[in-house]
Amino acid sequence: MSAPDPTQRLALMRAFAQSYRDRQFLAEHYDLADGYLQTTLSDDSRMPLTFFVEYNNAWWFEIVTAVAVPAVGYDPDSDTGFIVLDIEYDTDVLRAMQHVHFGGDVINRIRTYAAGAFFTLPRPLVELDSHGNRFWLETGYHLRPSAEAARDFLDSESGRRFADDEPTATPVSRIRRNLDELLGRI
Secondary structure, three states, X not given: OOOOOHHHHHHHHHHHHHHHHHOOOOHHHEOOXXXXXXXXXXXXXXXXXXXXXXXXXXXXXXXXXXEEEEEEEEEOOOOEEEEEEEEEEOOEEEEEEXXXXXXXXXXXXXXXXXXXXXXXXXXXXXXXXHHHHHHHHOOOOOHHHHHHHHXXXXXXXXXXXXXXXXXXXXXXXXXXXXXXXXXXXX
């Protein structure tokens, strides 16, 4: 097996960074069959990368207002990459970092580091994301039950409050559309 091409690895890391800026993950960047993500925000459970891509595209990217990527890199000695993220929820910023491993020419493992205390902020967008973290992730990373739980939440009294007031009303409208599309194809 030949050594990984550092130029290709760095190009993949830059594409990963751009997908954060664009707030849309592209499936071709990931090992969707066997890849996984682990996060310090929950536990050491392994979130399949298929779930990671779909969850972020349907829910999370609609809530965050921007993602800046101050640093991205690749270390050829360990064949790993890293990305530093400044995730904006209106005026609040969550700082995070991800350590990335590769399989073939795609990302197959991600470890996320972020401060869980951020999600205790009493801000509407952060609160909506906190709810989403709970019901999306409590289904054991099963996509259909998670999407159904998300839809049920949006139909609940709490969800309707988010749908009635800005700054969450517009994201909730887009999330509903995304959930309908997602549930229609899985």
